[in-house]
Amino acid sequence: MVRRSLTKPRKAASQQRSRATVDALIEATARILVREGFDKASTNRIAEVAGVSVGSLYQYFPSKEALVVAVAERHQQEIMQTVRGELAEVLAEPVEKAVRKLIAVAVKAHRVDPKLHRVLAEQIPRVGKLEKLETLNPENFILFSRYLESHRDELRVHDLELASFVCVTTIEALTHNAVLHHAKMLSGEAMEALIDEGARLVTGYLKG
Amino acid sequence: MVRRSLTKPRKAASQQRSRATVDALIEATARILVREGFDKASTNRIAEVAGVSVGSLYQYFPSKEALVVAVAERHQQEIMQTVRGELAEVLAEPVEKAVRKLIAVAVKAHRVDPKLHRVLAEQIPRVGKLEKLETLNPENFILFSRYLESHRDELRVHDLELASFVCVTTIEALTHNAVLHHAKMLSGEAMEALIDEGARLVTGYLKG
DNA sequence: ATAAAATATGAGCGATTATTCGCTTTCGAT
DNA sequence: ATCGAAAGCGAATAATCGCTCATATTTTAT
Numbered sequence A, B: 001m002v003r004r005s006l007t008k009p010r011k012a013a014s015q016q017r018s019r020a021t022v023d024a025l026i027e028a029t030a031r032i033l034v035r036e037g038f039d040k041a042s043t044n045r046i047a048e049v050a051g052v053s054v055g056s057l058y059q060y061f062p063s064k065e066a067l068v069v070a071v072a073e074r075h076q077q078e079i080m081q082t083v084r085g086e087l088a089e090v091l092a093e094p095v096e097k098a099v100r101k102l103i104a105v106a107v108k109a110h111r112v113d114p115k116l117h118r119v120l121a122e123q124i125p126r127v128g129k130l131e132k133l134e135t136l137n138p139e140n141f142i143l144f145s146r147y148l149e150s151h152r153d154e155l156r157v158h159d160l161e162l163a164s165f166v167c168v169t170t171i172e173a174l175t176h177n178a179v180l181h182h183a184k185m186l187s188g189e190a191m192e193a194l195i196d197e198g199a200r201l202v203t204g205y206l207k208g
Numbered sequence C: 001a002t003a004a005a006a007t008a009t010g011a012g013c014g015a016t017t018a019t020t021c022g023c024t025t026t027c028g029a030t
Numbered sequence D: 001a002t003c004g005a006a007a008g009c010g011a012a013t014a015a016t017c018g019c020t021c022a023t024a025t026t027t028t029a030t
Helices: A016-036 A043-050 A054-060 A064-090 A095-110 A114-122 A138-150 A160-181 A188-207 B016-036 B043-050 B054-060 B064-090 B095-110 B114-122 B138-150 B160-181 B188-207
Strands: none
Touching (some): A064 A095, A064 A138, A095 A160, A095 A188, A160 A188, A160 B160, A188 B160, B016 B114, B043 B054, B043 B064, B064 B138, B095 B188, B160 B188
16 A cells, blocks of 8 residues: 655644744744734744744644634733733622722733734624634633622522623723724823722622 | 716615625625634625625625625614613613613623624724724713713712713623623523623712 | 718726745754 | 654645626617
8 A cells, every 4th residue: 555645734842943933833823913914924924933834834734724723822812821820819809899900900811912902803704613612711601600609699690601791792892992993092191090990890799 | 978987886786786795795704704704705705695796795895894894883772772762661760770781781781782792892993984883882871871871869979970981981891791791691590680780880889 | 872970889007015035044952 | 873753844736706898788868
Protein backbone atom coordinates (compact mmCIF):
# COMPACT_ATOMS: atom_id res chain seq x y z
CA MET A 1 0.00 0.00 0.00
CA VAL A 2 1.18 3.46 -0.86
CA ARG A 3 2.20 5.82 1.89
CA ARG A 4 -0.58 8.21 2.93
CA SER A 5 0.07 11.82 2.23
CA LEU A 6 -1.59 12.88 5.45
CA THR A 7 -1.08 16.57 5.22
CA LYS A 8 -3.84 17.00 7.72
CA PRO A 9 -2.85 19.56 10.31
CA ARG A 10 -1.31 18.04 13.37
CA LYS A 11 -2.75 19.15 16.64
CA ALA A 12 0.17 19.37 18.99
CA ALA A 13 3.35 21.29 18.51
CA SER A 14 5.94 19.47 20.54
CA GLN A 15 9.08 21.46 20.00
CA GLN A 16 9.54 24.95 21.31
CA ARG A 17 10.22 26.24 17.82
CA SER A 18 6.78 25.18 16.65
CA ARG A 19 5.11 26.56 19.75
CA ALA A 20 6.65 29.90 18.84
CA THR A 21 5.22 29.54 15.35
CA VAL A 22 1.75 28.92 16.71
CA ASP A 23 2.02 31.97 18.96
CA ALA A 24 3.30 34.12 16.13
CA LEU A 25 0.36 33.07 13.96
CA ILE A 26 -2.24 33.87 16.60
CA GLU A 27 -0.57 37.16 17.39
CA ALA A 28 -0.33 38.07 13.71
CA THR A 29 -4.00 37.29 13.21
CA ALA A 30 -4.97 39.50 16.13
CA ARG A 31 -2.78 42.33 14.84
CA ILE A 32 -4.24 42.19 11.35
CA LEU A 33 -7.79 42.00 12.67
CA VAL A 34 -7.22 45.13 14.72
CA ARG A 35 -5.16 47.14 12.24
CA GLU A 36 -6.59 46.14 8.90
CA GLY A 37 -9.90 44.47 9.63
CA PHE A 38 -11.35 41.04 9.07
CA ASP A 39 -11.48 41.09 5.30
CA LYS A 40 -7.77 41.81 5.04
CA ALA A 41 -6.97 38.81 7.18
CA SER A 42 -6.18 36.28 4.47
CA THR A 43 -4.18 33.22 5.36
CA ASN A 44 -1.29 34.29 3.15
CA ARG A 45 -1.17 37.71 4.77
CA ILE A 46 -1.36 36.23 8.25
CA ALA A 47 1.57 33.94 7.48
CA GLU A 48 3.52 36.84 6.04
CA VAL A 49 2.98 39.04 9.10
CA ALA A 50 3.79 36.12 11.39
CA GLY A 51 7.02 35.60 9.49
CA VAL A 52 6.26 32.03 8.55
CA SER A 53 5.01 30.30 5.43
CA VAL A 54 1.42 29.47 4.61
CA GLY A 55 2.37 25.84 4.73
CA SER A 56 3.36 26.15 8.35
CA LEU A 57 0.09 27.85 9.11
CA TYR A 58 -1.81 24.83 7.88
CA GLN A 59 0.36 22.52 9.95
CA TYR A 60 -1.26 23.89 13.08
CA PHE A 61 -4.57 25.36 12.00
CA PRO A 62 -6.89 23.34 9.78
CA SER A 63 -8.57 26.45 8.43
CA LYS A 64 -8.63 30.19 8.61
CA GLU A 65 -11.66 29.96 10.88
CA ALA A 66 -9.66 27.93 13.37
CA LEU A 67 -7.20 30.79 13.65
CA VAL A 68 -9.91 33.31 14.35
CA VAL A 69 -11.37 31.00 16.96
CA ALA A 70 -7.94 30.74 18.57
CA VAL A 71 -7.67 34.52 18.73
CA ALA A 72 -11.16 34.82 20.22
CA GLU A 73 -10.42 32.14 22.80
CA ARG A 74 -7.17 33.77 23.84
CA HIS A 75 -9.01 37.06 24.25
CA GLN A 76 -11.80 35.44 26.25
CA GLN A 77 -9.22 33.77 28.49
CA GLU A 78 -7.60 37.10 29.28
CA ILE A 79 -10.94 38.66 30.07
CA MET A 80 -12.14 35.80 32.25
CA GLN A 81 -8.89 35.90 34.18
CA THR A 82 -9.90 39.37 35.32
CA VAL A 83 -13.54 38.55 35.94
CA ARG A 84 -13.03 35.27 37.78
CA GLY A 85 -10.66 36.83 40.29
CA GLU A 86 -12.98 39.70 41.12
CA LEU A 87 -16.00 37.45 41.38
CA ALA A 88 -14.26 35.28 43.93
CA GLU A 89 -13.37 38.29 46.06
CA VAL A 90 -16.89 39.61 45.87
CA LEU A 91 -18.70 36.44 46.87
CA ALA A 92 -18.98 37.41 50.52
CA GLU A 93 -20.02 41.01 49.99
CA PRO A 94 -23.58 42.33 50.09
CA VAL A 95 -25.47 43.03 46.91
CA GLU A 96 -24.84 46.78 46.73
CA LYS A 97 -21.08 46.47 46.96
CA ALA A 98 -20.89 43.34 44.89
CA VAL A 99 -22.93 44.62 41.95
CA ARG A 100 -20.97 47.81 41.81
CA LYS A 101 -17.69 45.96 41.74
CA LEU A 102 -18.93 43.57 39.10
CA ILE A 103 -19.94 46.38 36.80
CA ALA A 104 -16.59 48.02 37.37
CA VAL A 105 -14.85 44.79 36.47
CA ALA A 106 -17.01 44.41 33.39
CA VAL A 107 -15.81 47.81 32.25
CA LYS A 108 -12.25 46.79 32.99
CA ALA A 109 -12.76 43.61 30.99
CA HIS A 110 -13.96 45.54 27.98
CA ARG A 111 -10.85 47.67 28.21
CA VAL A 112 -8.40 44.78 28.04
CA ASP A 113 -8.17 45.10 24.26
CA PRO A 114 -11.13 47.18 23.13
CA LYS A 115 -10.17 47.27 19.48
CA LEU A 116 -9.86 43.51 19.24
CA HIS A 117 -13.04 43.11 21.23
CA ARG A 118 -14.88 45.32 18.80
CA VAL A 119 -13.56 43.54 15.74
CA LEU A 120 -14.50 40.17 17.19
CA ALA A 121 -17.97 41.45 18.02
CA GLU A 122 -18.70 43.32 14.80
CA GLN A 123 -16.60 42.07 11.95
CA ILE A 124 -16.58 38.31 12.33
CA PRO A 125 -19.50 36.73 10.49
CA ARG A 126 -20.97 34.04 12.74
CA VAL A 127 -21.03 31.43 10.01
CA GLY A 128 -19.87 27.85 9.87
CA LYS A 129 -17.51 27.01 12.67
CA LEU A 130 -17.61 30.61 13.87
CA GLU A 131 -21.29 30.23 14.65
CA LYS A 132 -20.84 29.49 18.30
CA LEU A 133 -18.39 32.32 18.80
CA GLU A 134 -20.48 33.95 21.49
CA THR A 135 -19.99 37.45 22.76
CA LEU A 136 -21.74 36.53 25.98
CA ASN A 137 -19.64 33.97 27.77
CA PRO A 138 -21.85 31.28 29.35
CA GLU A 139 -19.45 31.11 32.26
CA ASN A 140 -20.63 34.52 33.35
CA PHE A 141 -24.15 33.20 33.82
CA ILE A 142 -22.93 30.35 35.96
CA LEU A 143 -20.69 32.51 38.11
CA PHE A 144 -23.34 35.16 38.60
CA SER A 145 -25.98 32.54 39.36
CA ARG A 146 -23.77 31.19 42.13
CA TYR A 147 -23.48 34.61 43.67
CA LEU A 148 -27.25 35.08 43.60
CA GLU A 149 -27.84 31.69 45.18
CA SER A 150 -25.54 32.37 48.08
CA HIS A 151 -27.27 35.71 48.69
CA ARG A 152 -30.78 34.50 48.16
CA ASP A 153 -32.05 35.95 51.44
CA GLU A 154 -31.05 39.48 50.46
CA LEU A 155 -32.99 39.31 47.23
CA ARG A 156 -36.57 39.84 46.18
CA VAL A 157 -36.39 37.88 42.99
CA HIS A 158 -38.00 34.48 42.73
CA ASP A 159 -36.57 32.97 39.58
CA LEU A 160 -32.82 33.07 40.05
CA GLU A 161 -32.04 31.79 36.59
CA LEU A 162 -34.16 34.47 35.00
CA ALA A 163 -32.68 37.11 37.27
CA SER A 164 -29.20 35.98 36.29
CA PHE A 165 -30.11 36.28 32.63
CA VAL A 166 -31.47 39.78 33.18
CA CYS A 167 -28.46 40.99 35.15
CA VAL A 168 -25.71 39.51 33.02
CA THR A 169 -27.33 40.63 29.80
CA THR A 170 -27.82 44.12 31.14
CA ILE A 171 -24.32 44.55 32.52
CA GLU A 172 -22.72 43.20 29.38
CA ALA A 173 -24.76 45.43 27.08
CA LEU A 174 -24.21 48.57 29.12
CA THR A 175 -20.46 48.18 29.40
CA HIS A 176 -20.06 46.97 25.85
CA ASN A 177 -21.94 49.88 24.36
CA ALA A 178 -20.36 52.42 26.65
CA VAL A 179 -16.78 51.36 26.06
CA LEU A 180 -17.01 50.54 22.38
CA HIS A 181 -19.54 52.98 21.00
CA HIS A 182 -19.74 56.04 23.16
CA ALA A 183 -16.49 57.94 23.22
CA LYS A 184 -17.95 60.51 25.60
CA MET A 185 -18.21 57.91 28.32
CA LEU A 186 -14.56 57.03 28.20
CA SER A 187 -13.49 59.80 30.56
CA GLY A 188 -13.01 58.69 34.15
CA GLU A 189 -15.79 60.93 35.31
CA ALA A 190 -18.39 59.79 32.81
CA MET A 191 -17.40 56.19 33.40
CA GLU A 192 -17.98 56.59 37.14
CA ALA A 193 -21.40 58.01 36.39
CA LEU A 194 -22.23 55.04 34.19
CA ILE A 195 -21.10 52.58 36.84
CA ASP A 196 -23.26 54.39 39.39
CA GLU A 197 -26.28 54.20 37.15
CA GLY A 198 -25.71 50.58 36.28
CA ALA A 199 -25.30 49.65 39.93
CA ARG A 200 -28.49 51.46 40.83
CA LEU A 201 -30.32 49.75 37.99
CA VAL A 202 -29.26 46.23 38.88
CA THR A 203 -29.29 46.59 42.65
CA GLY A 204 -32.74 48.10 42.62
CA TYR A 205 -33.96 45.21 40.53
CA LEU A 206 -32.45 42.55 42.77
CA LYS A 207 -33.49 44.04 46.09
CA GLY A 208 -37.02 44.95 45.01
CA MET B 1 -15.11 63.76 -27.75
CA VAL B 2 -16.00 60.09 -27.46
CA ARG B 3 -19.24 59.07 -25.85
CA ARG B 4 -18.84 58.08 -22.19
CA SER B 5 -19.65 54.52 -21.35
CA LEU B 6 -21.22 55.49 -18.03
CA THR B 7 -22.32 52.13 -16.79
CA LYS B 8 -22.60 53.62 -13.36
CA PRO B 9 -25.74 52.43 -11.67
CA ARG B 10 -28.61 54.81 -12.10
CA LYS B 11 -30.41 55.79 -8.98
CA ALA B 12 -34.04 55.98 -9.91
CA ALA B 13 -36.11 53.27 -11.48
CA SER B 14 -38.85 55.12 -13.26
CA GLN B 15 -40.86 52.40 -14.93
CA GLN B 16 -42.91 49.93 -12.98
CA ARG B 17 -41.03 47.04 -14.51
CA SER B 18 -37.75 48.25 -13.03
CA ARG B 19 -39.35 48.95 -9.68
CA ALA B 20 -40.40 45.32 -9.63
CA THR B 21 -36.82 44.33 -10.43
CA VAL B 22 -35.51 46.36 -7.50
CA ASP B 23 -38.06 44.80 -5.17
CA ALA B 24 -37.26 41.32 -6.40
CA LEU B 25 -33.57 41.91 -5.78
CA ILE B 26 -34.08 43.12 -2.22
CA GLU B 27 -36.47 40.30 -1.50
CA ALA B 28 -34.10 37.73 -2.97
CA THR B 29 -31.24 39.07 -0.88
CA ALA B 30 -33.31 38.82 2.28
CA ARG B 31 -34.39 35.28 1.43
CA ILE B 32 -30.85 34.11 0.76
CA LEU B 33 -29.54 35.75 3.91
CA VAL B 34 -32.15 33.94 5.98
CA ARG B 35 -32.06 30.57 4.26
CA GLU B 36 -28.44 30.20 3.24
CA GLY B 37 -26.52 32.77 5.22
CA PHE B 38 -24.39 35.75 4.34
CA ASP B 39 -21.53 33.97 2.68
CA LYS B 40 -23.85 32.32 0.19
CA ALA B 41 -25.27 35.67 -0.82
CA SER B 42 -23.16 36.29 -3.91
CA THR B 43 -24.36 38.79 -6.46
CA ASN B 44 -24.78 36.09 -9.07
CA ARG B 45 -26.87 33.98 -6.73
CA ILE B 46 -28.99 36.95 -5.69
CA ALA B 47 -29.71 37.79 -9.31
CA GLU B 48 -30.55 34.17 -10.03
CA VAL B 49 -33.01 33.91 -7.12
CA ALA B 50 -34.53 37.26 -8.03
CA GLY B 51 -35.04 35.99 -11.56
CA VAL B 52 -33.02 38.76 -13.18
CA SER B 53 -29.52 39.02 -14.57
CA VAL B 54 -26.45 40.23 -12.71
CA GLY B 55 -26.28 43.14 -15.09
CA SER B 56 -29.67 44.35 -13.96
CA LEU B 57 -28.57 44.07 -10.36
CA TYR B 58 -25.76 46.52 -11.02
CA GLN B 59 -28.11 48.92 -12.74
CA TYR B 60 -29.77 49.65 -9.42
CA PHE B 61 -27.23 48.73 -6.78
CA PRO B 62 -23.66 49.98 -7.11
CA SER B 63 -22.33 47.12 -5.02
CA LYS B 64 -23.27 44.06 -3.10
CA GLU B 65 -22.98 46.05 0.09
CA ALA B 66 -25.64 48.46 -1.15
CA LEU B 67 -28.05 45.56 -1.47
CA VAL B 68 -27.46 44.43 2.09
CA VAL B 69 -27.95 47.99 3.28
CA ALA B 70 -31.24 48.12 1.41
CA VAL B 71 -32.39 44.93 3.10
CA ALA B 72 -31.37 46.24 6.52
CA GLU B 73 -33.13 49.54 5.92
CA ARG B 74 -36.32 47.86 4.83
CA HIS B 75 -36.22 45.72 7.95
CA GLN B 76 -35.57 48.74 10.17
CA GLN B 77 -38.46 50.57 8.55
CA GLU B 78 -40.83 47.74 9.34
CA ILE B 79 -39.67 47.63 12.93
CA MET B 80 -39.85 51.36 13.48
CA GLN B 81 -43.34 51.40 12.07
CA THR B 82 -44.34 49.27 15.03
CA VAL B 83 -42.30 51.14 17.61
CA ARG B 84 -43.21 54.68 16.56
CA GLY B 85 -46.91 54.00 16.80
CA GLU B 86 -46.72 52.53 20.27
CA LEU B 87 -44.44 55.28 21.52
CA ALA B 88 -46.92 57.90 20.44
CA GLU B 89 -49.76 56.16 22.25
CA VAL B 90 -47.69 55.82 25.38
CA LEU B 91 -46.53 59.41 25.65
CA ALA B 92 -49.26 60.41 28.08
CA GLU B 93 -49.07 57.36 30.32
CA PRO B 94 -47.19 57.14 33.62
CA VAL B 95 -43.82 55.46 33.81
CA GLU B 96 -44.99 52.04 35.06
CA LYS B 97 -47.47 51.53 32.25
CA ALA B 98 -45.30 53.14 29.62
CA VAL B 99 -42.16 51.14 30.32
CA ARG B 100 -44.07 47.90 30.33
CA LYS B 101 -45.65 48.67 26.99
CA LEU B 102 -42.35 49.72 25.52
CA ILE B 103 -40.69 46.48 26.48
CA ALA B 104 -43.62 44.57 25.08
CA VAL B 105 -43.32 46.45 21.82
CA ALA B 106 -39.58 45.80 21.74
CA VAL B 107 -40.32 42.10 21.94
CA LYS B 108 -42.87 42.47 19.19
CA ALA B 109 -40.33 44.33 17.08
CA HIS B 110 -37.81 41.54 17.44
CA ARG B 111 -40.45 39.10 16.30
CA VAL B 112 -41.19 40.86 13.03
CA ASP B 113 -38.61 38.74 11.22
CA PRO B 114 -36.38 37.15 13.84
CA LYS B 115 -34.32 35.11 11.43
CA LEU B 116 -33.48 38.10 9.28
CA HIS B 117 -32.82 40.17 12.38
CA ARG B 118 -30.38 37.61 13.63
CA VAL B 119 -28.52 37.34 10.34
CA LEU B 120 -28.24 41.11 10.11
CA ALA B 121 -26.96 41.26 13.68
CA GLU B 122 -24.55 38.36 13.56
CA GLN B 123 -23.47 37.55 10.06
CA ILE B 124 -22.91 40.90 8.40
CA PRO B 125 -19.33 42.06 8.88
CA ARG B 126 -19.40 45.76 9.75
CA VAL B 127 -16.73 46.66 7.22
CA GLY B 128 -16.51 49.34 4.56
CA LYS B 129 -19.90 50.78 3.75
CA LEU B 130 -21.57 48.35 6.14
CA GLU B 131 -19.71 49.95 9.03
CA LYS B 132 -22.54 52.18 10.09
CA LEU B 133 -25.10 49.44 9.93
CA GLU B 134 -26.13 49.85 13.54
CA THR B 135 -28.21 47.40 15.47
CA LEU B 136 -29.29 50.09 17.87
CA ASN B 137 -31.34 52.60 15.95
CA PRO B 138 -30.45 56.16 17.05
CA GLU B 139 -34.09 57.11 16.61
CA ASN B 140 -34.92 55.02 19.65
CA PHE B 141 -32.73 57.20 21.82
CA ILE B 142 -34.41 60.35 20.60
CA LEU B 143 -37.92 59.00 21.03
CA PHE B 144 -37.21 57.64 24.48
CA SER B 145 -35.47 60.86 25.53
CA ARG B 146 -38.60 62.77 24.60
CA TYR B 147 -40.70 60.56 26.76
CA LEU B 148 -38.37 61.04 29.72
CA GLU B 149 -38.36 64.80 29.29
CA SER B 150 -42.12 65.05 29.32
CA HIS B 151 -42.26 62.95 32.48
CA ARG B 152 -39.33 64.56 34.23
CA ASP B 153 -41.29 65.18 37.43
CA GLU B 154 -42.05 61.51 37.91
CA LEU B 155 -38.39 60.56 37.71
CA ARG B 156 -35.49 60.45 40.10
CA VAL B 157 -32.78 60.54 37.49
CA HIS B 158 -30.78 63.68 36.91
CA ASP B 159 -29.00 63.12 33.63
CA LEU B 160 -31.74 62.35 31.14
CA GLU B 161 -29.38 61.60 28.30
CA LEU B 162 -27.51 59.08 30.39
CA ALA B 163 -30.75 57.56 31.65
CA SER B 164 -31.97 57.22 28.08
CA PHE B 165 -28.77 55.43 27.12
CA VAL B 166 -29.14 53.06 30.05
CA CYS B 167 -32.79 52.26 29.37
CA VAL B 168 -32.62 51.86 25.62
CA THR B 169 -29.48 49.75 25.78
CA THR B 170 -30.99 47.55 28.47
CA ILE B 171 -34.33 47.02 26.77
CA GLU B 172 -32.73 46.29 23.43
CA ALA B 173 -30.25 43.79 24.89
CA LEU B 174 -32.85 41.97 26.97
CA THR B 175 -35.34 41.56 24.17
CA HIS B 176 -32.70 40.79 21.58
CA ASN B 177 -31.09 38.04 23.65
CA ALA B 178 -34.38 36.60 24.81
CA VAL B 179 -35.97 36.37 21.37
CA LEU B 180 -32.91 35.38 19.38
CA HIS B 181 -30.87 33.26 21.73
CA HIS B 182 -33.06 31.74 24.39
CA ALA B 183 -35.60 29.41 22.91
CA LYS B 184 -37.06 28.69 26.35
CA MET B 185 -38.27 32.26 26.63
CA LEU B 186 -40.30 32.09 23.46
CA SER B 187 -43.36 30.63 25.12
CA GLY B 188 -46.03 33.18 25.98
CA GLU B 189 -45.67 32.49 29.65
CA ALA B 190 -41.90 32.86 29.81
CA MET B 191 -42.12 35.95 27.66
CA GLU B 192 -44.58 37.53 30.07
CA ALA B 193 -42.21 36.78 32.91
CA LEU B 194 -39.36 38.45 31.05
CA ILE B 195 -41.44 41.51 30.31
CA ASP B 196 -42.38 41.73 33.99
CA GLU B 197 -38.76 41.53 35.05
CA GLY B 198 -37.63 44.05 32.46
CA ALA B 199 -40.35 46.46 33.49
CA ARG B 200 -39.42 46.13 37.13
CA LEU B 201 -35.77 46.66 36.29
CA VAL B 202 -36.26 49.82 34.25
CA THR B 203 -39.10 51.32 36.26
CA GLY B 204 -37.25 50.86 39.50
CA TYR B 205 -34.25 52.60 38.01
CA LEU B 206 -36.23 55.55 36.70
CA LYS B 207 -38.36 56.12 39.79
CA GLY B 208 -35.57 55.73 42.29
C1' DA C 1 -44.49 53.56 -37.54
C1' DT C 2 -40.30 55.03 -35.73
C1' DA C 3 -36.75 56.50 -33.00
C1' DA C 4 -34.88 57.29 -28.58
C1' DA C 5 -34.66 56.00 -23.95
C1' DA C 6 -35.09 52.65 -20.48
C1' DT C 7 -34.39 48.15 -19.11
C1' DA C 8 -32.51 43.51 -19.34
C1' DT C 9 -29.05 40.02 -20.55
C1' DG C 10 -25.07 36.85 -19.33
C1' DA C 11 -20.52 35.38 -20.87
C1' DG C 12 -16.39 36.47 -19.21
C1' DC C 13 -12.54 39.34 -17.06
C1' DG C 14 -9.48 40.16 -13.41
C1' DA C 15 -8.49 39.71 -8.90
C1' DT C 16 -8.46 37.31 -4.70
C1' DT C 17 -8.49 33.35 -1.79
C1' DA C 18 -8.04 29.09 0.91
C1' DT C 19 -5.62 25.25 0.64
C1' DT C 20 -2.19 21.61 -1.08
C1' DC C 21 2.10 19.09 -1.69
C1' DG C 22 6.66 17.94 -3.05
C1' DC C 23 10.65 19.37 -1.18
C1' DT C 24 14.25 21.26 2.18
C1' DT C 25 16.00 22.37 6.65
C1' DT C 26 16.43 21.68 11.57
C1' DC C 27 16.09 18.99 15.77
C1' DG C 28 16.79 15.24 18.95
C1' DA C 29 18.15 10.79 20.10
C1' DT C 30 21.49 7.42 19.57
C1' DA D 1 28.25 11.23 12.87
C1' DT D 2 23.85 9.47 11.52
C1' DC D 3 19.09 9.13 10.74
C1' DG D 4 14.27 9.53 11.34
C1' DA D 5 10.95 12.74 12.78
C1' DA D 6 9.43 17.36 13.24
C1' DA D 7 9.03 21.71 11.37
C1' DG D 8 9.18 24.81 7.63
C1' DC D 9 8.81 26.35 2.91
C1' DG D 10 6.25 28.69 -1.12
C1' DA D 11 4.96 28.14 -5.98
C1' DA D 12 1.00 26.37 -7.87
C1' DT D 13 -3.96 25.13 -8.05
C1' DA D 14 -8.67 25.40 -8.34
C1' DA D 15 -12.51 27.73 -7.12
C1' DT D 16 -15.15 31.82 -6.21
C1' DC D 17 -16.71 36.33 -6.61
C1' DG D 18 -17.68 41.11 -7.69
C1' DC D 19 -18.35 43.50 -11.45
C1' DT D 20 -18.30 45.15 -16.67
C1' DC D 21 -19.85 45.76 -21.23
C1' DA D 22 -21.36 44.79 -25.77
C1' DT D 23 -25.61 43.53 -27.20
C1' DA D 24 -30.65 42.59 -27.17
C1' DT D 25 -35.37 43.59 -25.86
C1' DT D 26 -39.12 46.50 -24.22
C1' DT D 27 -41.33 50.82 -23.30
C1' DT D 28 -42.52 55.55 -24.16
C1' DA D 29 -43.18 59.48 -26.85
C1' DT D 30 -44.06 61.44 -31.18
